Amino acid sequence: MDDVDPTPEVLRDAPGSADTDSDAVEQTDEERASIRALRLKKISDLRESGAEPYPYRFDRDRTIDDLRAQFGALEAGEERDVEVAIAGRLMLKRDQGRLTFGQLRDRSGEVQLFVSAGVIGKDRLVEFNDLDRGDWIGVTGTVMVTKKGELSVKVSSFTLLSKALRPLPDKWKGLSDVDARYRQRYVDLTVNSDARRVFEIRFAAVQSIRNELQRRGFLEVETPFLHLQQGGATARPFITHYNALNMDTYLRIALELPLKRLLVGGLERVFEIGRVFRNEGIDTRHNPEFTMLEAYQAFGDYSEMMELTEQLVAGAAMAATGSTVVSSRGVQIDLTPSWRRVSMVDLIGEVVDVEMHPSMPLQDARAILDRLGLSYKPTWGSGRCTHEVYDELVESTVVQPTIVLDHPRETSPLAKPHRNDPSLVERFEVIVDGRELANAYSELNDPIEQLARFQEEAAAKAAGDPEAGDVDLDYVRALEYGMPPAGGLGIGIDRLIMLLAGVESIREVILFPTLRPEAGLTEAEFPSAQV
RNA sequence: GCCUCUGUGGCCAAGUGGUAAGGCAGCGGACUUUUAAUCCGACGAGCGUGGGUUCGACCCCCACCGGAGGCACCA
Numbered sequence: 001m002d003d004v005d006p007t008p009e010v011l012r013d014a015p016g017s018a019d020t021d022s023d024a025v026e027q028t029d030e031e032r033a034s035i036r037a038l039r040l041k042k043i044s045d046l047r048e049s050g051a052e053p054y055p056y057r058f059d060r061d062r063t064i065d066d067l068r069a070q071f072g073a074l075e076a077g078e079e080r081d082v083e084v085a086i087a088g089r090l091m092l093k094r095d096q097g098r099l100t101f102g103q104l105r106d107r108s109g110e111v112q113l114f115v116s117a118g119v120i121g122k123d124r125l126v127e128f129n130d131l132d133r134g135d136w137i138g139v140t141g142t143v144m145v146t147k148k149g150e151l152s153v154k155v156s157s158f159t160l161l162s163k164a165l166r167p168l169p170d171k172w173k174g175l176s177d178v179d180a181r182y183r184q185r186y187v188d189l190t191v192n193s194d195a196r197r198v199f200e201i202r203f204a205a206v207q208s209i210r211n212e213l214q215r216r217g218f219l220e221v222e223t224p225f226l227h228l229q230q231g232g233a234t235a236r237p238f239i240t241h242y243n244a245l246n247m248d249t250y251l252r253i254a255l256e257l258p259l260k261r262l263l264v265g266g267l268e269r270v271f272e273i274g275r276v277f278r279n280e281g282i283d284t285r286h287n288p289e290f291t292m293l294e295a296y297q298a299f300g301d302y303s304e305m306m307e308l309t310e311q312l313v314a315g316a317a318m319a320a321t322g323s324t325v326v327s328s329r330g331v332q333i334d335l336t337p338s339w340r341r342v343s344m345v346d347l348i349g350e351v352v353d354v355e356m357h358p359s360m361p362l363q364d365a366r367a368i369l370d371r372l373g374l375s376y377k378p379t380w381g382s383g384r385c386t387h388e389v390y391d392e393l394v395e396s397t398v399v400q401p402t403i404v405l406d407h408p409r410e411t412s413p414l415a416k417p418h419r420n421d422p423s424l425v426e427r428f429e430v431i432v433d434g435r436e437l438a439n440a441y442s443e444l445n446d447p448i449e450q451l452a453r454f455q456e457e458a459a460a461k462a463a464g465d466p467e468a469g470d471v472d473l474d475y476v477r478a479l480e481y482g483m484p485p486a487g488g489l490g491i492g493i494d495r496l497i498m499l500l501a502g503v504e505s506i507r508e509v510i511l512f513p514t515l516r517p518e519a520g521l522t523e524a525e526f527p528s529a530q531v
Numbered sequence: 532g533c534c535u536c537u538g539u540g541g542c543c544a545a546g547u548g549g550u551a552a553g554g555c556a557g558c559g560g561a562c563u564u565u566u567a568a569u570c571c572g573a574c575g576a577g578c579g580u581g582g583g584u585u586c587g588a589c590c591c592c593c594a595c596c597g598g599a600g601g602c603a604c605c606a
Binding site for chain 2: 036283
């Protein structure tokens with residue numbers, strides 16, 4: 001101990017601090033205080049000394065990634081007399097006495113801080129050691145590499161940018177409680193690199209899709225979340241109330257109808273990547289709010305959409321993971337175009353070995369379901385029965401990306417009838433790893449037919465089907481002005497990201513998944529008085 | 532809605548009828564090239580909540596709350 005006694009004022013007269021053998025060392029109040037109380041005290045001490053624990057800004061001059069790019073080639077022991085200013089969260093501290101190492105992280109990466117009493121003085125070193133893991137700080141210093149070869153910033157000054165009142169989770173084990181991870185995503189993102197990785201994949205994939213569509217001349221648009229009619233998909237909506245107009249509105253369940261109005265308006269190629277809401281259950285594949293891509297291209301039909309889907313998905317995979325081969329549940333999946341294309345009836349024949357077709361007599365279709373051990377409802381026609389076989393026995397067996405085309409007309413109310421077979425529609429779904437990834441049609445643009453289908457839906461809704469939609473007369477009116485022939489495509493972005501990131505739960509790809517209210521979080525947990 | 536699993540100090544985690552291990556973080560101390568730093572020391576929870584059984588419950592029972600998975604429902 002030379003010039004400075006680092007013992008805080010309150011500890012100076014601590015009883016028993018000299019004799020550790022015989023009598024039990026009595027703890028001072030400060031030593032016993034909670035982490036929160038200690039940190040509150042640090043805040044008030046800082047303010048008393050004229051420092052601000054929550055200052056307004058810090059001018060950094062580069063990110064940590066920039067720093068590594070510029071100086072990563074230095075050899076062990078080298079130093080550069082270049083002053084840098086970086087900022088981030090202090091993730092680790094290793095106190096060596098007259099030298100402390102820190103780990104500073106910003107969004108781009110992490111770098112070691114070399115904080116030496118010989119550089120900043122003993123008093124400042126003590127202050128640095130008073131920082132807590134989790135604090136945000138800005139530092140300036142020069143660049144060096146330790147003799148173990150670790151690129152470091154030799155700190156010449158540091159500033160607290162934001163004091164953390166709560167401690168970070170275990171520095172090695174991190175945060176594994178899934179409930180806490182979803183509720184406190186800010187902590188999850190701070191300590192779990194896997195969580196950050198998933199969202200980096202998400203951002204890259206969405207960006208890739210957006211860029212590719214824009215490159216192809218699609219306009220990105222935004223359409224209303226609040227809908228006056230339920231439509232565009234079969235799903236139960238959320239209902240909310242708009243006070244000013246004193247009426248209930250629906251949160252959108254699909255993007256389809258507004259976007260196709262834009263085709264009527266001549267925008268030709270439009271897309272939207274946006275949130276939709278479905279008032280349904282939560283499980284590993286469903287969140288009540290999720291993100292859809294829908295894209296519509298005039299003058300094409302569903303065959304254009306096949307190529308587009310392949311390019312969007314493969315491009316997203318490449319952008320997000322660097323490869324078009326992904327691994328899901330231990331299986332390698334090759335998303336490289338072109339994908340297999342097979343009609344639904346052919347695929348059924350292949351997998352289940354039965355001849356089935358929506359145009360077959362109903363009693364024959366029922367006989368097949370009976371033989372396969374599948375049940376059916378009296379209202380189902382042959383098309384629905386065919387689809388049931390596909391759903392129950394075929395879809396889950398398809399692993400590699402497959403375009404399953406030409407669905408039964410009966411189960412596809414929004415698609416255009418097949419040009420060669422009136423019992424089918426021009427529709428395809430992309431199946432990957434046993435799950436639906438995309439859905440596309442040649443879009444129905446016949447206003448007479450559209451009105452009839454709306455009326456059927458409205459009748460079903462009136463009969464108690466909460467998923468059936470309303471008659472959207474304005475949409476029919478739009479079609480009566482003429483909608484160009486078009487192909488349309490929908491991709492569930494969340495499920496695409498699940499595939500690319502190799503995660504099994506949709507909650508892993510949504511920053512703030514829907515959860516029940518947290519019990520027990522009350523203001524009692526936020527005392528601001530010390531002690 | 533049903534079934535199974537699950538909830539232990541800030542984080543991780545053992546204990547599963549006999550009165551709460553351990554690790555990390557935090558606190559005190561040592562240490563100027565560490566990197567999950569190390570070493571020494573002292574401290575911190577009555578086990579999601581509420582009931583019940585028992586001489587005694589974190590451990591058994593019931594209900595409730597939260598979470599996970601599955602089924603059903605749904606696409």
